[in-house]
Amino acid sequence: MGFFWSSTPNPNTTTNNNIKNDIPHPMNMSGLTPPPGCPMHKADDTTTIDDKLNPLTNMPELSIQKQPGQTIDLPTERTSSTIPRGDSPDAGVWEYPSPQQMFNAMVRKGKGDVPEDAVESMVNIHNFLNEGAWEEIKEWEKPYTEETGKQPRLLKFTGRPDAISPRARMYNYLSYIFPEKFGSELPFDRHDWTVLRNNGGDDWKQVRYVIDYYSGEDDPFGLPSFFLDVRPGLDNLDNAIQRFNHWRNEMKPTWDKAMGKETKTNDDDDDEY
Template sequence: MGFFWASTPSPAFATDAAASAIYNQSPPPACPMHNKDLPVACPVKKTGLSSDDEKLNPLTNMPYDLSTKKQPGQKIDLPTERTLSTIPRGEDQGQGVWEYPSPQQMLNAMLRKGKGDVPEDAVESMVNIHNFLNEGAWEEIEQWEEPYTQQTHIQPRLLKFTGRPDAISPRARYYNFMSYFFPDKYGSELPFDRHDWTVLRSDGAGNWKEVRYVIDYYSGGEDQFGLPAFYLDVRPGLDNVDNAVQRFNHWKEIMRPTWEKAMGHSPEAGSTLVSAAEKK
């Protein structure tokens, strides 16, 4: 989930549950926080702020500075050190990478959002899983951006993000509708969360284009070890014709091996084709 927080090597992931995340093409991995026993506060887009609300960072929809102090009655000392992600932040390399919250900040955020009783001894594992799966989400975005990265030799960057748990995407509604007719192919559950990430795409000439990505989070039941598995569906939002063409070309590339096989062509025949972006 997009629970980064401030501006500032790949993090270490210490839990077996993190390693159990399932990476499939459709859909890929997602946030582990659907577990009702592990409530988590992710950034949520708000329509307005009351006089009692703290001023929020527009890039994250979270407070600019969340306290690392222990909560009243807190029994366990949680780490306050934060972990750097591998996700580039902002338009300039000098802005570094996004930084994940410390376990103490995560606990404070959950309590601040009224998540009720939070198991203190589970917070560190929740942070590890959360960070691990955010890295997986960014890998999916990098795959979508690969044709443009090959052209410009400039990696995409993450400008901002927001949680939109109450805004069910059209595709999620479609999948849910189709599950009534094809239950073996489409899951019947709606996503338990949604995020929008605004990605910066370079034109190779010093300019950036903002591309909104939609991430739907689904519960995936349990894996072979009995641990919860989660999936996410990542794609550019249908905000313009360019994004629609990008989605079409992306899925065309995924389905091409199946089509080539159905037409009796060898896999090697398909590998000689180039994308539309490469022809430009």
């Protein structure tokens, strides 16, 4: 498939993270574009005091019952993610909403015009992108994982589709000056994930990650693409240093090339023997 994620939200930029044939063909979505915000993650103005919000997701419990007038039987089984949940191995992993729950959430938020036969594809895309976000987070957390031997865990998350991040605003402004480098579209969604980072033993530190979701241009086969911009929030000095070191490591090969430094390859190593 033409779905991929990258750390640079520019539809004009080529990435090596192009993933194919991982989710069902999305073209039965009849040209449907991503909704302005994931309908699963945020209570709306119709929430009543009888709705019980889960503090870990900021969502009410979602029904698996069919909607009045619904003509297609949507699956009600939930799919397990690969994302560890909470600060204990006994907590298992997070589960994704079933297609029926996704559809019920859309109706609840006034998005009942979504074609019923597109919901399963939307759930697959939703799950695929979140798995991609977690892979990016694991890369950010890799130095700490190697130090402690314990993988990060996802404590909670919330959707903030109406809160444009400062970085997304900056990219949008820069697109008018450097259109060949930065895409002009704002994110169609944003998540804030609270990740638990192990500091040794039973000590876990909470780290907020910001995830901006962008729509990219269709790939050469006419399939839609998406970009994820994942990074720790600038909540403290540690996160700022982590982002600087990450940026420095990404830029080092480019800087070395600009300075005329040659990078030793495996072939060079073989020649020495």
